[in-house]
Amino acid sequence: MIDARDRQIIEALQGGLPLVPAPYAQVAEALGMDEGALLFQLAELKSRGVIRRIAAAPNHYKLGMTSNGMTVWDVDDDHITELGTHIGALPFVTHCYERPRALPDWPYNLFAMVHGADRNEVERKRAEISAILGDACRAKDILYSTRILKKTGLRLKAKG
């Protein structure tokens, strides 16, 4: 859980960290705290897993990875952990999750995100996944993204 001070810090940083030589000092000043206290608090938020890392979110499209396919698979529940671990370890899979099916609309329980310069590249990677899953996979599909409709990341609601 987060307290009022954590919340203030998260709100101050959810738009991003300033690109200046002493970014934490600048944020601390805006929060009316000293830099040391902010760094301490950030380290604490990291140790609790509230902050995963402080890093850049790249734009795949601008990097030439213009094709993004969400590959989805209906995999035998008895083998999902073993197979998911295998698929998740492939270097070209950026996210891999087990999720519930939504029958009858959606029979798939394994999701693996694959990026490539074009759809041919994504299809080649998808074929590699298919070969690994073999007979444990009963059905499969791929959903290409055609448009980013929103990308803001987490936003806390202003609370009174």
Place this chain on the structure above:
Amino acid sequence: MTLDATDRKILNRMQDDLPLVSNPYSAVAEELGIPESELLNRMSCMKEDRVITRFGPFFDAAAMGGAFCLCAMAVPPENFETVLTKVNAHAEVAHNYERTHRLNMWFVLATETPEGIEATADAIERETGTRVLCFPKLQEFFIGFRVAA
């Protein structure tokens, strides 16, 4: 914008964690063998050109006592823009993608409480008259995100 070798080196490094020290960019610049001012200038340019969509902390809503959930809707194409406006109006919608499937709108809800997911999904259903399917993660097999620039 065309990325040169230095931009790519920066982008690869900056997808990893920034140190929690007073002058973190100076520390990274030294690692990369470039002046701090050059690192900051190039980062600013890449942000401006949206090669970098965001630079800062990645928060985990679940660790804050909240939740994330992938959701999908089958939106009739003729209503797509109207539904999109209603869905995106919710601050809880963190990302949203159009995809090639009958379920053509896929978004991630990030809420401060686990109950917030259902409440937001219900509100979207009410406002749009379209069913929202929820696909919470049951197991996470990898969380890499990194792309080789």
